[in-house]
Amino acid sequence: MERDARARGTPLRFGFPPYPVVGMSRAVLRQYIEGNDPITSKPFMREVIEVLTSPLTDKEKHPTITPKPRRPRLLASDTAENLYRQFVENGWTDGLPIVLPTEERVAEMLAGTDHGPQELVGRMLVTTHQEKMEYTVEKVAAIAVMAGARPEHFPVILALAASQEPSMPSSTTSWGRMAIVNGPIRNEVGMNCGTAALSPFNLANSVIGRAWTLMSINFGDARAGENFMASFGHNLNYNNMCCGENEELSVFEPFHMQKGFRTDESVVSLFRGWNVLNFGIGPAKEMAHLISTFGSMGTSITFIVDPLVAKNLRAEGFRTKRDACKWIVENSHVPAGHYWQGQMQSGFAAGLAKQGVEPFASWAKLPKDALITPRHSPDDINILVVGGETNPMWITTDFTYTQSVAIDKWRPKGGLHRDARPLRMPVPLACKDGACGIPEATPSAEPVTAGD
Amino acid sequence: MEQNSKLTVLDPHGQPSGIFGRRLDAQSNPRDILDPIAQPSSNLKPISMAPRLAALDGKTVYLVETGFAGSFEFMQELQDWFSRNMPGVKTVIRHKRGTMFTDDPELWNEIKSNDGDAAILGVGG
Numbered sequence: 083m084e085r086d087a088r089a090r091g092t093p094l095r096f097g098f099p100p101y102p103v104v105g106m107s108r109a110v111l112r113q114y115i116e117g118n119d120p121i122t123s124k125p126f127m128r129e130v131i132e133v134l135t136s137p138l139t140d141k142e143k144h145p146t147i148t149p150k151p152r153r154p155r156l157l158a159s160d161t162a163e164n165l166y167r168q169f170v171e172n173g174w175t176d177g178l179p180i181v182l183p184t185e186e187r188v189a190e191m192l193a194g195t196d197h198g199p200q201e202l203v204g205r206m207l208v209t210t211h212q213e214k215m216e217y218t219v220e221k222v223a224a225i226a227v228m229a230g231a232r233p234e235h236f237p238v239i240l241a242l243a244a245s246q247e248p249s250m251p252s253s254t255t256s257w258g259r260m261a262i263v264n265g266p267i268r269n270e271v272g273m274n275c276g277t278a279a280l281s282p283f284n285l286a287n288s289v290i291g292r293a294w295t296l297m298s299i300n301f302g303d304a305r306a307g308e309n310f311m312a313s314f315g316h317n318l319n320y321n322n323m324c325c326g327e328n329e330e331l332s333v334f335e336p337f338h339m340q341k342g343f344r345t346d347e348s349v350v351s352l353f354r355g356w357n358v359l360n361f362g363i364g365p366a367k368e369m370a371h372l373i374s375t376f377g378s379m380g381t382s383i384t385f386i387v388d389p390l391v392a393k394n395l396r397a398e399g400f401r402t403k404r405d406a407c408k409w410i411v412e413n414s415h416v417p418a419g420h421y422w423q424g425q426m427q428s429g430f431a432a433g434l435a436k437q438g439v440e441p442f443a444s445w446a447k448l449p450k451d452a453l454i455t456p457r458h459s460p461d462d463i464n465i466l467v468v469g470g471e472t473n474p475m476w477i478t479t480d481f482t483y484t485q486s487v488a489i490d491k492w493r494p495k496g497g498l499h500r501d502a503r504p505l506r507m508p509v510p511l512a513c514k515d516g517a518c519g520i521p522e523a524t525p526s527a528e529p530v531t532a533g534d
Numbered sequence: 535m536e537q538n539s540k541l542t543v544l545d546p547h548g549q550p551s552g553i554f555g556r557r558l559d560a561q562s563n564p565r566d567i568l569d570p571i572a573q574p575s576s577n578l579k580p581i582s583m584a585p586r587l588a589a590l591d592g593k594t595v596y597l598v599e600t601g602f603a604g605s606f607e608f609m610q611e612l613q614d615w616f617s618r619n620m621p622g623v624k625t626v627i628r629h630k631r632g633t634m635f636t637d638d639p640e641l642w643n644e645i646k647s648n649d650g651d652a653a654i655l656g657v658g659g
Contacts, residue, residue, distance in 0.1 A: 092581045103604035103657045111604070111611040127615060134595070134652050135587050145580040150550035159540040174546055183544045205551050215548025224544040301548040436629060 093142040097129040098122075102254075150213060156185075173305065175228070176295055176320060183224035191223040193499045194236030195492050199223070204246040208302040209309050217243065217301045225300060229293035233499040234271045235286055237492035238263060239293045241350050245487045248298035249322050252310045257354055258318030260384070260481055261291060262466055264338035265348030267489055268326035270498055275326035277470025277510040280386075284325075285507050291324025316356075325468055331389035332467035333396045334403045341486045348489040353384055353464070355481030363475045366398055366406055370413040372478060373457065383457065384464040384481040390474035392467050407463035411455060419450025470512055591622035593651035598641065600630050605657050612654070626650070 098121045099114040106114075119126050157165065165182055169175050181187065192199055197219045205214035222243045226236055242261060249259045263273055274284035282288055304310040329336045329345075338349035362372055373383050387395075400406035422432070422445075435442035445454050457463060464483050587593055597612055599605035606629070613625045628645075630638045645653055 093583050095583070099608070099657065103608050104602065106604060106607075108607055108611060111608050112614070114608075115611050115615050127619070130654065131590060134654075135589060137586055138583055142583045145582060147580055149552065152549050153545050153547050155545060157543050157545050159542045161538055162541050165541060165543055169546075182541060183546060184541055185544065188544055205553060206548065211554065214551045214553045216551040216553075217548040220544070221546065221548060224546045228546060296546070300546045303548070 093145050095133040095142075097126060097133060099126055169228075174300055176292065176299065178292075178320075180228040180296075181230050183227040187227045188220060188223045191226050191231070191233050191236055192220065194223075194226075194233030194494065195219065195240060196494045197240070197492065203240060203243045206246055206248050206298065206301040208248045208250060208252045208298060208304045212303065212309055215301050215303050217297070221301070222297065225296045226289075226293050229289045229296050230285075231289040231293055232501055232505055234501070234504065235290055235293075237348075237489050237498070238267060238271070238286075238290050238350060239297075240492040241487045241489040242290070242294045242352075243297055243301075244492075245350075245352055245485060247352055247354075247484060248302040248304070249294040250298045250302070250304055250310065250312075250316075250319050251354070252304070252312065254311050254313050255356060256312035256314055256316045257356060258316040258322070258358075258481075259294070260318070260323040260353040260355075260479070261294060262337060262351045262353070262468075263290075263324075263326045263348070263489075264329065264336045264343070264351065265489070266346060267348035267493075267498075268329075272504065272506050273326040274510065275328040275468060276331070276512055277472060279325040279328070279468050279470075280323055282321075283507060283510060285505060287325050288321060291321035294322050294324070295319055318358075328389055328467050328469060331392075331471065333389075333392050334465070334467060337403075337464070337466055338486055340403065343486065343488070348493075349486050350489055351486040352484045353479075353481035354484055355382070355384070355479055357480050359478045359480060361475050361477045363473075366395060366400065366409055367413060369476070369478075370410045373410065373463075374414040374416045376456075376478075376480065382462045382464060382480070382482040384466065384479045384483070385476045386466050386468050386479065387476040388469035388471060388474055389467055390469075390471050391476050392465075394474060403465040404460055406465060407460040410463055411457045411460055414455055414457060415453040416456055417450060418445055418448040418452045418454050421445065421454060421456060470510060587651060590620060590652070594624045594626060594649060596645050596650045596653040597625055597627045598630050598653055598655045599627065600655060600657065601632070602657060608657050630655070 098119050100117065100120050103111065103114070115126055117126060118124060119129050122129065157168070160168070162182060166180070169180060169182070170177075199218060199220035201219045203217055203219055203222055205216040207214045219240065222240055223236065225243075226239045229239075231239060247259075249261075251257055267273075268275055271286045272284070273286040273290075278284075279287065298304055306312075306315075327337055336345065337351055338347065339345055341349070341351065343349050359376060360372070362368055369385065376383070395406050400409065431442045432446070435446035441454075441458050448454065464481070595616070597609040599609045606627070609627050613627060616623045616625045626648075628641055630636070630641055632638065644650075
């Protein structure tokens with residue numbers, strides 16, 4: 083923070099009480115205030131008084147701006163082994179082996195789009211106060227090479243870059259992300275939307291999701307403990323649950339169409355949250371009951387449902403995803419007293435209630451046994467259809483939808499740039515009639531009756 | 535390729551843009567991703583810190599809690615500390631609107647209008 087303040091010519095004075103503050107009793111907070119700054123070891127309140135009263139230094143009176151230097155386009159030449167070590171030891175990777183971004187490989191990747199190499203794609207940061215780092219098409223190509231992507235994947239990776247959202251925004255709470263692809267490009271580049279879509283059985287899902295994180299590390303300038311403060315981090319950061327929505331088996335409209343895109347448009351939609359909470363089986367009322375038990379401070383719920391669940395919801399009478407979301411919201415109740423007991427609610431929603439923000443302000447005035455609906459809008463619930471119909475189950479996440487980004491603008495006009503032999507992992511076995519591998523039953527000579 | 539032959543690779547990092555952070559509308563949904571207010575480095579003007587007070591006795595210090603869980607209780611304890619140890623300091627607790635990252639010009643104007651002499655903002659994380 084101090085470095086970024088210097089970079090924009092704004093001196094700062096601050097002190098640190100011990101950590102954490104959230105969830106601590108008044109007695110503990112009192113000890114913090116009466117104790118020492120854990121960074122400087124000075125008495126905390128002496129520091130507070132000094133911050134307010136000690137005279138400004140010359141630097142503070144006359145701050146200067148210290149801009150970050152621009153980086154050279156190329157690294158110094160070296161052996162592959164030494165360069166790989168440089169990438170790893172400088173924290174430019176995700177810890178997994180990378181493909182070194184040589185000029186030749188980057189040039190090959192750039193064939194995956196018609197956009198010029200020096201075209202600015204966007205700017206990214208992982209914390210709110212730091213300087214944004216900007217990146218060109220060529221920089222994104224270097225990341226795509228590192229991730230192990232092929233040129234056919236590049237339009238999707240460019241769309242992720244154009245979102246300007248890091249896959250790893252810094253929060254002590256440790257965020258995870260999700261990237262869901264809709265539209266024709268899913269099948270064109272061989273993404274998996276069916277059985278094991280969220281598991282490591284598909285090249286496109288793997289490298290596209292991975293590229294988003296490598297961009298976040300290098301474009302977002304993420305440095306663990308310096309500006310990336312996730313207390314335990316999040317394993318989803320490796321791949322960001324990247325997959326396609328199973329539009330072919332879904333009875334509902336694809337997610338991107340809910341956001342105003344046409345069915346023939348290819349789009350990547352982004353989500354942010356903390357947890358994959360559990361899995362469930364059963365009708366919509368089970369979904370409503372489940373989410374009523376989770377705390378809420380205005381965050382969303384995103385269900386990832388197998389196509390069989392979508393079919394069951396349709397059979398229950400829900401014509402659209404929004405119909406189901408509306409019903410789930412309206413039928414998800416919790417007593418107000420139970421709601422306000424939750425740590426997140428008392429910590430964050432209570433503040434919104436004090437500001438008069440609805441519905442929190444009204445909920446704060448209710449008797450403890452009054453029922454409230456913690457998610458108050460169908461927009462708070464998302465349903466994504468993924469999976470291969472091996473189990474009519476869903477998983478529940480607390481992920482919030484953030485944005486959808488068009489992929490097609492990054493496609494080459496002449497069509498996706500494919501390898502002569504497109505690289506594909508084995509496709510999961512799937513059969514439309516559900517009879518995969520099951521031998522045909524031999525009719526028995528006599529019918530079987532009850533009591534046999 | 536020989537094992538020791540040299541390669542040249544591209545630097546994978548972004549370039550400094552001179553554009554900092556995000557400034558959120560106080561009325562915005564905390565879940566919205568908003569465009570930043572661009573601050574190209576050529577337009578950046580260094581901001582000097584406000585002059586310091588010679589002493590706090592007789593002064594009014596605003597304790598601005600940023601909305602992070604625990605901030606209000608921390609500021610209450612801070613207020614209690616001043617009451618016990620420096621009773622000559624008047625303290626006023628205020629809640630900053632929006633999220634912890636949101637600007638609140640109305641609050642800053644209130645502090646200036648009501649002769650606030652200093653402000654302590656907290657806490658983060």
